[in-house]
Each structure stands twice: as structure tokens, then as C-alpha cells.
Amino acid sequence: MSNILTSDLFRNFLGGFAIGAIALFALQPRDADALPQGAPMTIEAPLESPAA
Template sequence: MVAFLKSDLFLRFLGGFAIGAVGMFMLQPEEAPVFGSPAIAATSTNATL
């Protein structure tokens, strides 16, 4: 187990995971996009025809 934790494969995976996690936080948009409002507005119908 100790040999695996010190192996090059595990260290590369750990480094890639850390870089990916930092990238996900750095590249997030400032505002969260609004997903629900256009779909909710499109499904409302007018009952008086």
C-alpha cells in the first residue's frame, strides 16, 4: 500500500486531480445561470381561448 501511494502513477493522478479541482474553482462563472425560468415560462398556458 505504501509503495502504491509513493508510485508515479498515484502521484500523477493526485496532481491531476488537484490541478483539475483548482481549475474548476477558478473557471466558474461569476453568476450561476438561471436554468428554470425559461422552461417554466414556456410551459405555462393560457386557459381562456
């Protein structure tokens, strides 16, 4: 177990994980939820009276 903890592969893996975790928090936009993705679409049905 101590060989795994002192290996270069494990150290590189943890370093990459730490950089990725920091990047996830640092690079996300602060107002991503506040901005709408686009204009809302409204579909209006034509008003027709049924020919009874």
C-alpha cells in the first residue's frame, strides 16, 4: 500500500484531479442559471369555430 501512495502515477493522478477540481469551480460562470438560454417559444393555435 505504501508503494502505491509514493508512486509517481498516484501523485500525477492526484495532481490532475486537483487541477480539474479547481478548474471546475474557477471557470464556471457565476450567473449561468440567471441567463435564459433563448427567447421562449410561444405557439398560438388558430382560432377556428367547429363547423357543427
